[in-house]
Amino acid sequence: MTENYKPLILISNDDGVEAKGINELIKAVLPLGDVVVVAPDGPRSGMSSAITSTVPLQIKLLKKNTGLTIYSCTGTPVDCIKLGINQILERKPDLIVTGINHGSNASICVLYSGTMGAAIEGCVFGIPSIGFSLTDHQPDADFGNAAYYAALISRKILKEGLPQGICLNVNVPGTKEIKGIKICSQTEGQWIKEFYTTTDKKGETQYWLTGEFDNFEPDNPESDEWALANGYVSVVPTQIDMTAHEMIDKLKHWELINEKLRIEN
Secondary structure (H helix, E strand, O other), X not given: OOOOOOOEEEEEOOOOOOOHHHHHXXXXXXXXXXXXXXXXXXXXXXXXOOOOOXXXXXEEEEEEEOOEEXXXXXXXXXXXXXXXXXXXXXXXXXXXXXXEEEOOOOHHHHHOOHHHHHHHHHHHOOOOEEEEEEEOOOOOOOOHHHHHHXXXXXXXXXXXXXXXXXXXXXXXXXXXXXOEEEEOEOOOEEEEOOEEEEEOOOOOEEEEEOOEXXXXXXXXXXXXXXXXXXXEEEEEEEEOOOOXXXXXXXXXXXXXXXXXXXXXX
């Protein structure tokens, strides 16, 4: 980049444009470049990489100041990224940051998270992308540490970039004291006891999503859940290529079935 070049940063989230986390993220990265926000007009947690295909989308300009423009969108976090890149921005952004999510997106949660869905979508477009989350669900959560590390890591990625097909899943523990950054793997585990039931006024059973996280490797110091439990910011390089490459050679013999069928026919 030239000395006078000002990076363009696109921001989204899944907690909605009015959420505390996204406003803390805006303040954190605003000194780094021109910021455009395209975020859902309300909460869209758990949307993963969902897109809206059956109804039209709408966007609304909420603020336009020097260096900061904010839009709300009726769609999902991924819709917001797509609209931002394809319809709103005049050039490709230099960086996409999402969050700061109100709650952890470590381990298997990366598959469900709308915050990470938006970051992964940025990665699909070949744009360095980072999803930030704070492991605190309290309404009055302190985003100070999360905002500090969001600025620190964003500045580093603007300078160094990321490989094609790789984005970052960054989780910050909701503790006052942070020991530093730890580069991690995604913890192996799953959610269990995922629903509790109630009965409505008509006597019909209702199922409410809840659950407990079953950590398969609680003592693995290379995992993100261990890092967070021990006071570190976890950074997990996350790839969009979900191919299990090591299985390709193991399954190659299946292709012999094609030859067998050709001979028989």
